[in-house]
Amino acid sequence: MRKHTDKPQLASKLVLRRVAIDTYRENVAYLHRDCAVYRAEGFQALSKVEVRANGRHILATLNVVDDPNIVACNELGLSEDAFAQMAVIDGQPASVSQAEPPQSIGALRRKLAGERLGREDFLGIVRDIAELHYSKIELSAFVVATNRDELDREEVYFLTEAMVASGRTLNWHEPLVVDKHCIGGIPGNRSSMLVVPIVAAHGLLCPKTSSRAITSPAGTADTMEVLAKVELPVDQLADIVRTHRGCLAWGGAAHLSPADDVLISVERPLAIDSPGQMVASILSKKIAAGSTHLVLDIPIGPSAKVRSMPEAQRLRRLFEYVAGRMHLSLDVVVTDGRQPIGNGIGPVLEARDVMRVLENDPRAPNDLRQKSLRLAGRLIEFDPDVRGGDGFAIARDILDSGRALAKMNAIIAAQGAKPFDHNHPQLGALTFDICASESGVVTGIDNLQVARIARLAGAPKVIGAGIDLFHKLGEAVTSGEVLYRVHAGFQSDLDFARQACAKSTGYTLGRAEDVPHVFTEF
Amino acid sequence: MRKHTDKPQLASKLVLRRVAIDTYRENVAYLHRDCAVYRAEGFQALSKVEVRANGRHILATLNVVDDPNIVACNELGLSEDAFAQMAVIDGQPASVSQAEPPQSIGALRRKLAGERLGREDFLGIVRDIAELHYSKIELSAFVVATNRDELDREEVYFLTEAMVASGRTLNWHEPLVVDKHCIGGIPGNRSSMLVVPIVAAHGLLCPKTSSRAITSPAGTADTMEVLAKVELPVDQLADIVRTHRGCLAWGGAAHLSPADDVLISVERPLAIDSPGQMVASILSKKIAAGSTHLVLDIPIGPSAKVRSMPEAQRLRRLFEYVAGRMHLSLDVVVTDGRQPIGNGIGPVLEARDVMRVLENDPRAPNDLRQKSLRLAGRLIEFDPDVRGGDGFAIARDILDSGRALAKMNAIIAAQGAKPFDHNHPQLGALTFDICASESGVVTGIDNLQVARIARLAGAPKVIGAGIDLFHKLGEAVTSGEVLYRVHAGFQSDLDFARQACAKSTGYTLGRAEDVPHVFTEF
Known part of the structure; x- marks a missing residue:
């Protein structure tokens, strides 16, 4: 990537402007297409830029604007979250330059090439990730390149250590926590x-x-x-x-x-x-x-x-x-x-x-x-x-x-207690029941499918939504008996859950000897 | 991912608006935070949405807007490129819904899990990629998961075939092209x-x-x-x-x-x-x-x-x-x-x-x-x-x-000819020379470093910028003789190139017997 020095004689002419667009975790900077800095620096839309103001600096993805109502030629717009990170008010001076690639990009590329990384490599990569210096592309590349058995156990240790080092550590000053x-x-x-x-x-x-x-x-x-x-x-x-x-x-x-x-x-x-x-x-x-x-x-x-x-x-x-x-x-x-x-x-x-x-x-x-x-x-x-x-x-x-x-x-x-009465919990008022289609013993409950149905019913966003299971593995049921009840807060959610149940209820019925065994410690 | 059906009774109230923001290849849709559709659908900023209008549909990343000057509550804003893809004018009715995950996501996940994929898998993945249905995260995951030796040669064939099928094919109607x-x-x-x-x-x-x-x-x-x-x-x-x-x-x-x-x-x-x-x-x-x-x-x-x-x-x-x-x-x-x-x-x-x-x-x-x-x-x-x-x-x-x-x-x-005289090419007017620091034979020219220097000097954007090599491998030079000349169009580019040359000129000098040999067909 091409390196650029700051050009303060140009950059100092820009003033910050909050652009009321919520881009979630992704910082976005907005420059007008006719902005002198944009043209001089040879920026490209979607390239990563570094914004400095108020003694702080953040990385952001550049969007180019053609509407002076959003940003004018002398302005540097920032999406809401990015603006908040600068802790300034509208109109403050700011500078912008091409972002350097993250320092750890060399280590990432070595991992992509199949190499084993050392302690310092992981420290650098995880620090850059925690400081949001990685693009989505680089993040996914790291995740996939360390997927499955790509990390040996020493590397997993280095990664763990680096992740601890990337943030705060609490100390309770007791020997047993x-x-x-x-x-x-x-x-x-x-x-x-x-x-x-x-x-x-x-x-x-x-x-x-x-x-x-x-x-x-x-x-x-x-x-x-x-x-x-x-x-x-x-x-x-x-x-x-x-x-x-x-x-x-x-x-x-x-x-x-x-x-x-x-x-x-x-x-x-x-x-x-x-x-x-x-x-x-x-x-x-x-x-x-x-x-x-x-x-x-x-x-x-x-x-x-x-x-x-x-x-x-x-x-x-x-x-x-x-x-x-x-x-x-x-x-x-x-x-x-x-x-x-x-x-x-x-x-x-x-x-x-x-x-x-x-x-x-x-x-x-x-x-x-x-x-x-x-x-x-x-x-x-x-x-x-x-x-x-x-x-x-x-x-x-x-x-x-x-x-x-x-x-x-x-x-x-x-x-800070909230009112809750477990004898009268506020469950989603819209319901339907899933009943046994035959008599038999519950021989399987698919964790993934019942979780999916509960989410479609609105959980966890709708806190009273979800599933109430009436029968568990190994229990005998007769045809028509209720296996579980679905609760939802909204009709559309109920419909989504019902469609999923129609594909698969998550329950299988059979003979008592078909219940799978697992040998666990308890 | 949660599935949503279209809700036309709500969606039909939205009208399209071109938002003059250039987000390059990434389609962005803008909805006001108080828009009824936004609230009813439970969208999240940065989630993928599907926009339909004029019989067309595109996928876009959602940004949430708090400024009615950018989009009002009844409007669905689209970034410039996205707006162009819909081929409509401002004010046309449009609908928006949560995007379904790309159909081939299952195949991608199997590849991430280390499985071998078949012809149909590659056709599905490459079609979704060509139609821009993949997010940056999914794209990078595919690239990294098919990196190095992750594809066997049959899979490379399937991938090639799918890539041909994803676009246009020219037929010259001649046996030998x-x-x-x-x-x-x-x-x-x-x-x-x-x-x-x-x-x-x-x-x-x-x-x-x-x-x-x-x-x-x-x-x-x-x-x-x-x-x-x-x-x-x-x-x-x-x-x-x-x-x-x-x-x-x-x-x-x-x-x-x-x-x-x-x-x-x-x-x-x-x-x-x-x-x-x-x-x-x-x-x-x-x-x-x-x-x-x-x-x-x-x-x-x-x-x-x-x-x-x-x-x-x-x-x-x-x-x-x-x-x-x-x-x-x-x-x-x-x-x-x-x-x-x-x-x-x-x-x-x-x-x-x-x-x-x-x-x-x-x-x-x-x-x-x-x-x-x-x-x-x-x-x-x-x-x-x-x-x-x-x-x-x-x-x-x-x-x-x-x-x-x-x-x-x-x-x-x-x-369509352009004026060009190879006896008087329009080279970048700003130059500096890199000279031999000692007498000897050119024993190495680093392709990567000279390419880097030429790019820093402005090539290919500044068409007259670059490097003119005066000596090649095996040639004898005397101390002070010019090895190559750097041409640039702008002083800052020239400075960047000079800094890179100071780190490494890309040339090594030595004895005639140090010139590396390669055994090639010609």
Whole structure:
């Protein structure tokens, strides 16, 4: 790429102008076609430019304007988000020049050529990604070139380390900071909302930050938001954690491993979720959040992310290798991922399930309770005063005694409670039922298909939308019996969900001996 | 991705508006944040939308606007290029909906997962690429996932075939339509401008279309444009070819293998030029242009694209395999790529060299003459009436007799001659000389570095800019003697070139026995 020095004698004549166009995460700069700078620099539309003003500088994609009502010849327009980043007012002087290519582009090209990269390479690449110096093209190239087995485990370690270094790191000044994480893919799997109050009630420090749904019908942050505020300033979050030993907040505001969010914006449309990227993404977030001990949940099943035990063990070893290099104590548990966990899928429905478990309500889904107790038990065993094998019973006592519920209510109050009554949850008022077309035993529930139906019904955006499962794997049903109910907030959403159900309900019925088995630790 | 049906009751209320913003190849649609359709559809900024009007439909990236002067609530704004594609006037009714993901996205994901793709997969992917249905993210993913050795030779064949099918195919209705092509990377290598008039003078049909420079200081189209118009309507081009048996035109307007141009827009910033993509790109263009017989030039040398004979042979076999499947007669020649061909680098300088060879001027660079004669000779041997081995002598007779010059002048006149005097070429007036720092023999000329210097000096945009080489490989120079002269049109360009020369002149001097040898066919 051609290099340009700044030409201040020309550039200083430009003044900044906010252009009221929202281009989301992509900064756009607007120059009039007759602008002297545009002509002198030989810019091209869509080329990357560097904008300087107010002692700050950002990179932006150039759009060329022919309408002086949008920008005049002496103006440099910026899209809303870009304008906000400059922290100036309209009319301030600004300069613009061709952007240099990101410094790490050489390392990226070596990776594209199939080379192994070193620590400094990953630091440079991830820094450029976090600072939004990469174009969409370069980002996708990095994601695809590090896909599948393109990264060896040492490289995954370097990538993880670089992702931690790209953002803020929290330090809780305690020797034991615990967390749990699931690699995802199982609808309704809200065990974090039970594990956190249980282990916090035991006294462990558990500052849990979660994501919102990316491709699923609800993330932990979406479900917790039904009960309490989850977008909290980092300082307030730290106070809550110090007071209550735990929190359940959205992690997006904390600037932890920010490169991860940028990479996800590319991985998602490509449906790429490779082992190396998964390990770096999860572990970097946990380490940046100050965790010292982590229980990691890998569900396996025919429609889970991981479909066999050998695959799960391979992934486990990679997690363990990187965690070891990063001095994070890690317990990996392989769990039953053959079907959704709990009954509800969607923010309100899942919040209902969680509160029923905490209240020891007889309608509480037992699979969610059991899984949460076992995960909490594993976390409690990180406590040096707890004997191996005793964790589960301790967790159960905490739950059964109501101490977990009390802790959850304290956390909800501290974060800012919202009105919620699990006996009368505000579900989407438009519904239809999917019924058994024959009598038999439920032999399969496709995680991907029920997640898709719940999303089409409006979850997580419409918080009361989703699916309520009436029967789970191994249960006998008679012809015409309701398998699940779909809730939606809007007629069009209901119609989309119904069309998807018509293609496939996600349920298969058969004989009891056809129910697939998985051999998991619990 | 979520599917939406059209909602005409809402959509019909929108009217189209041209927004005078040039977003180059990326279509952008602008909706006001308070627009009912925007709110009802749950669009997100930067999401892909499908715009329908006037019986046409295009895909565009959505930007959300807060300024009614840009678009009002009842308007659907389109960037200039997008507006032009709809072929309507302001105020026409239009509808907008969430874009469906490209149909071939499943095949792309399978390739990302490491699978081998079939003929139908490539047809679908390449069609979506040619119709601009892929986002930058998806495009880069495809380019990287088919990089290096990710495509086997059958897949390269499928890709080539799909690229031909994605655009127009010319049919000259003659059994023998010849062409030559070089894989690139050697500055000054303008043999096409000599080969075409020679073989056309022999009577072979040679409808040569060329590209402009992408990363080089001049493409054949840039250099030919010094002498004649190169952007011609396809019909006019066909008339010229039928009358004169040849042409030298820019291929961009002919819609030949259009997916190739889209892919190049991503390959270029990533500096990706893998064997599979190179073969598919070159052969698809030639076959779409109606060629039946092709001579392909693979230069090898320390700073050429191909650096060793085994690598050249591997590439040759891939070209031959795919050409065979596509029923294209192919002769691959491996040539000396150790240094630039000819003396001039840059459009005017190269045009000067070409015209001197055609005029049998004693100042003509002999390497350009010899290489062109040998390539023309190989093409002439495609003529069934020519005995193997006789081509060179026939080509030399055509050149020496002035028949090649006459043919070139006829082609120039037909395409639209421009004033050019090779005795007084209009070179960039600002110059500096690079001189030998010691006495010795030229033992190396770095193709990449001299190309970089010529580009910094302004080529190909400033047509008189570039480099004039005074000494080539193996020539003895004395300390202080001029190695080459840099020409520029602007002081800033001259300064950029000078800075690059200060880092490295591209020349190495040493002893006669240090000149590297390459073993090539000629």
